[in-house]
Amino acid sequence: MRRARPISRFHTIVSRETALERFPPPGRGALPVAAGYPAPYRVGMANLGFHFLYAGLRSSPRLAVERFFSDTAPFTLETGAPLSSRAVLLFSVSYEEDYVNLVRILHEAGIPPLREERSSSPLVVVGGPAASANPAPLAAIADAIAVGEGEGVLEPIVRLLAEEGGGARRAALEGLAGIPSMIVPGLPGPGAPSKEPFGGPFPYSVVATPESVFPDTFLVESGRGCPGACAFCLATSLYRPFRFLRKDALEEILSRLAAPVRRVGLVSPAVAANPEFVPIVRMLASRGLGVAMSSLRAEDLDEEKARLIGSVGTASVSLAPESGSERLRYRLGKRVPNELYFNAAARLSEAGVRQFTLYLLIGFPGEDAETVAATKGFLEGFRKAIGGRSFSVHVNVLVPKAWTPLQFHPMPDERSLESLQNAMTRTIEGAGLRARTKSVRSAVRQALFSLGDERIGRAAVLHVAAGLAWKKALAASGADTEFIRARKGPETPFPWDAIPGPVRRGVLWKRFEAISAGGRNGEP
Ligand code: SF4
Known part of the structure; x- marks a missing residue:
């Protein structure tokens, strides 16, 4: 049974959002695409991988970008358009548990979830940590899978869609297969993720909302990977070497936000391992900003850091x-x-x-x-x-x-x-x-x-x-x-x-x- 389109609820959600980044408006004839997160809105809007995807797509005026989540599907959030009417659906997937949600979103949108059964439906492109570690389960579902860090791959995807996205499905798939880090099942291609580790600037939230699991918080990736070497951990094996956000870079990002923020969330598997953790938190506190931290490792918490963490009201x-x-x-x-x-x-x-x-x-x-x-x-x-x-x-x-x-x-x-x-x-x-x-x-x-x-x-x-x-x-x-x-x-x-x-x-x-x-x- 198809869900009714709760357009007034969507309007309320969007009206409570604060845009933190300015994007060019879509031009005439822009290709309709949608960025999706296969979990509820409140979770997706707290995910920096999703913000990165949305921001990358919005950077091109030749794309008309909307968002969708498991609780807005089978419609887009902004206009309530059916997902089946978009030319391309791009998913950011962080966790394997969300694969079933991804399939459900496609099914409820009337889009055949099996890749081989789609001919004229939207192209389905998937990326994110889960897909990067093991893309094989998605090969049955996605038309194209991005592996590795997103920074090297999103820009060429956006360029390709902006220039040729409205063309034939086969040509679009061949174009995607030619992008390093892209896997297009059934087509040969470079496939290999870039060996060059991305050095920044790291992703940050481009929209704040009171309905996120981090309400009205500006999230920024303060470190990628981890200096630790736990044998079970994807964060340290997939994202090498450990890289971190510098205080200067964060100040620069804050200076060009389109709206003031009151709370900053530092996101990393090891927030206090950032060598500039102390200056960053002091800088944020001196501006009167609240500070939240995603994950802390005991081995990083000396007296100074512990005092600082307490002093910002944690x-x-x-x-x-x-x-x-x-x-x-x-x-x-x-x-x-x-x-x-x-x-x-x-x-x-x-x-x-x-x-x-x-x-x-x-x-x-x-x-x-x-x-x-x-x-x-x-x-x-x-x-x-x-x-x-x-x-x-x-x-x-x-x-x-x-x-x-x-x-x-x-x-x-x-x-x-x-x-x-x-x-x-x-x-x-x-x-x-x-x-x-x-x-x-x-x-x-x-x-x-x-x-x-x-x-x-x-x-x-x-x-x-x-x-x-x-x-x-x-x-x-x-x-x-x-x-x-x-x-x-x-x-x-x-x-x-x-x-x-x-x-x-x-x-x-x-x-x-x-x-x-x-x-x-x-x-x-
Ligand atoms: S300390 Fe945590 S994030 Fe770092 S390698 Fe170990 S489990 Fe992974």
Whole structure:
């Protein structure tokens, strides 16, 4: 059933937005395209990858750009136009979980979600971190997939669409296939992502809204990648080397915003690892701006930084030790001792931070009864460090990612993961703390997308468009659901093998072997 077009709700949303960047108005005959995020508006508008895509498209007066989200589809936000009436739909996808939403958006718009069934519908172009790590599941769905960092690829896409976008579908696909970092299934092309790491200027939000998960906040990417080397982490493997926003560059961006902002959100996997973190936060505070930070690492929080974080009114901080077992943490490449977490928490607590959240993972190689017991001790130590106050603990299942050493890791089966999750929950609740978990089933589904091939994409289409239950859709697609649990070796073929990635397979395998062998040898 098609959704009604809630045009007055869309108008209200747009009327509450503040434009932070000036764009040229679309000229006569501009090509109608739409930038989409396959999650609700409030989430998409808090995503810098989406802002980057939208800003890049808006830079050309030869494109008439609108936006869409899972809660505006099958219509565009600005005019309520049917998505099927656009020449090109460009999606920014950060997380594999959103692939099903992407398929649903196409299906509800009356656009066949399977690439091979589209002939005259809009071109579907997809990019973002999830697609860059493993584009294979999207090959069943997207006409073109952008891999690698977006900066090198969006500009040529915009140029191509502006110059030739209204032409024949085949010609447009051939044009896209000629752009480095683009994969057009069925067509030969350069494919390889640029080897040159992008040095900035980094993306920032071009529209602020009170309805974002970061209400009325100007978001800016303050660092890309991470100086850490955790063996499960896509942020450090995909985005190398660690790069950061300089204070001067941020001042320059702020000076040319089209409207004043009151709050700045620094976005990075390791916000305080930016060598200019202190001058940046001081500069923002001296202008009377509120400061929010996406992720902090305990190892970056010396006294000065902790005091500064407290002084800008930060009420809550999340830290991710990943494991309460120091042994396991080191083995996975997170070489941070327990004491460092306790010291950082104590400093933040003294600086006025009142709420703490810890993130733990389960499903690692080498996890055993000692891990759960060690977690109990870690939680007690942490609680003592923050003056005995309570805090929340999230327990998530490790999802192996492409281009990380743990791509070789056989995921434990659902029952083992559930029993690990229960043991961890009992330990946390036994310490009088609140445990938060996500379903093991959703982690398994995420892993299927993360390590799967084109058949997983077909399963998503069968699930949404043919209404099959997920397990039936997997069976009907012929997907190899055992691959995520299979033992893998240095020669095991992976669906992303055709793409020259950021790290050599031999390097990843060596590290995985070291991790599997145990001890504290998990470092690169
Ligand atoms: S510290 Fe966090 S962001 Fe950095 S590599 Fe480890 S998990 Fe990734």
